[in-house]
Amino acid sequence: MFAARRALTGVAQARAFSASARDLSKVTILGAAGGIGQPLSLLCKLNPRVTELALYDIRLAPGVAADVSHINTKSKVTGYDPTPSGLAAALKGAEIVLIPAGVPRKPGMTRDDLFNTNASIVRDLAKAVAESAPDANILVISNPVNSTVPIVAEILKAKGVYNPKRLFGVTTLDVVRASRFVSEIKNTDPRDENITVVGGHSGVTIVPLFSQSSHPDLVGDATLLNRVQFGGDEVVKAKDGAGSATLSMAMAGARFAESLLKAAQGEKGVVEPTFVDSPLYKDQGIDFFASKVELGPNGVEKIHDVGKLTAEEQKLLDACLEDLKKNIDKGVAFVASNPGK
Numbered sequence: 001m002f003a004a005r006r007a008l009t010g011v012a013q014a015r016a017f018s019a020s021a022r023d024l025s026k027v028t029i030l031g032a033a034g035g036i037g038q039p040l041s042l043l044c045k046l047n048p049r050v051t052e053l054a055l056y057d058i059r060l061a062p063g064v065a066a067d068v069s070h071i072n073t074k075s076k077v078t079g080y081d082p083t084p085s086g087l088a089a090a091l092k093g094a095e096i097v098l099i100p101a102g103v104p105r106k107p108g109m110t111r112d113d114l115f116n117t118n119a120s121i122v123r124d125l126a127k128a129v130a131e132s133a134p135d136a137n138i139l140v141i142s143n144p145v146n147s148t149v150p151i152v153a154e155i156l157k158a159k160g161v162y163n164p165k166r167l168f169g170v171t172t173l174d175v176v177r178a179s180r181f182v183s184e185i186k187n188t189d190p191r192d193e194n195i196t197v198v199g200g201h202s203g204v205t206i207v208p209l210f211s212q213s214s215h216p217d218l219v220g221d222a223t224l225l226n227r228v229q230f231g232g233d234e235v236v237k238a239k240d241g242a243g244s245a246t247l248s249m250a251m252a253g254a255r256f257a258e259s260l261l262k263a264a265q266g267e268k269g270v271v272e273p274t275f276v277d278s279p280l281y282k283d284q285g286i287d288f289f290a291s292k293v294e295l296g297p298n299g300v301e302k303i304h305d306v307g308k309l310t311a312e313e314q315k316l317l318d319a320c321l322e323d324l325k326k327n328i329d330k331g332v333a334f335v336a337s338n339p340g341k
């Protein structure tokens with residue numbers, strides 16, 4: 001077997017690698033029956049890189065799995081019961097764990113208002129991931145992301161399995177929105193608009209860097225800035241009490257998972273913005289920050305710095321860092337005083 005593998009060269013080797021990597025592409029969704037979870041399950045079922053899809057929720061996951069499993073793509077879909085053993089089985093062998101479990105906002109709420117409910121949900125799910133899938137890439141969608149990601153990190157540290165290269169806060173939706181909103185102004189194809197968004201995922205912590213796009217004239221466009229920073233509120237208001245962004249978020253989450261799978265399967269140059277354990281502002285006591293991140297087989301390959309900013313963007317970044325620090329500290333303090341069972 002080893003001799004045969006050694007005999008493989010070039011393209012054959014790459015194919016063998018990608019085939020074996022593909023064999024391992026189990027994706028688990030925790031919160032799979034929710035507003036995000038259901039369309040995310042659908043999109044993952046449609047992704048040929050996913051070979052196994054495990055759906056877990058405190059309600060309805062087997063039903064969602066039965067539905068999605070009829071789609072005629074090759075992956076195997078299983079829905080798990082809301083029991084500790086169901087959760088453990090859903091997680092075992094996962095390469096990617098997506099976490100959209102938790103409550104969404106209603107009009108008038110900030111993401112931070114979700115903290116009291118979602119912090120303990122995410123903490124407890126993180127424990128299960130640490131125990132049953134310690135090597136998985138963990139993609140946190142549940143809000144407030146600026147705090148839930150540090151919560152997961154603290155739990156993984158306590159369990160002795162923290163790998164900062166495999167923990168991601170999903171901020172893709174901010175970039176998706178920014179490119180769409182810019183394309184509406186400039187009458188372009190959003191796929192051609194590559195807008196860097198850094199910081200975190202709430203209000204002023206969301207910092208778009210238009211000076212680095214092909215439209216530097218958009219720096220200072222207050223309406224556009226407000227839409228990017230508060231795009232989530234736009235949806236919350238329009239849904240009028242029925243929740244927050246689900247469909248666009250499912251698309252964004254599926255895109256991020258796809259990027260990780262591509263990178264795991266050997267594709268080079270896969271770059272996504274994401275909220276990770278980052279060296280960029282650690283000297284200011286800020287351990288997590290979203291910037292462009294190159295992904296690879298081990299998760300985070302390279303963290304890009306924010307690049308050159310205009311004076312106006314620097315001001316936005318300063319405001320971001322102030323809030324971000326508080327949000328991160330809140331997550332860390334929560335685990336310290338509420339370690340759970």
Ligand SMILES: NC(=O)c1ccc[n+]([C@@H]2O[C@H](COP(=O)([O-])OP(=O)(O)OC[C@H]3O[C@@H](n4cnc5c(N)ncnc54)[C@H](O)[C@@H]3O)[C@@H](O)[C@H]2O)c1
Nearest residue numbers: 031033034035036057058100101102103104141142143249
């Ligand atoms: N990161 C982002 O960009 C982004 C975008 C949109 C929404 N969100 C956040 O995603 C979260 C989910 O939003 P939604 O609209 O899908 O909400 P939802 O209420 O429709 O769905 C949440 C699901 O989580 C499940 N759940 C609750 N506790 C659980 C637990 N302990 N284990 C497993 N499942 C559990 C619920 O049963 C439900 O099915 C919210 O916190 C929301 O703010 C984040």
Ligand SMILES: O=C(O)C[C@H](O)C(=O)O
Nearest residue numbers: 105111143232233244245
């Ligand atoms: O706005 C929300 O509460 C959900 C999400 O974070 C979003 O950006 O749409």
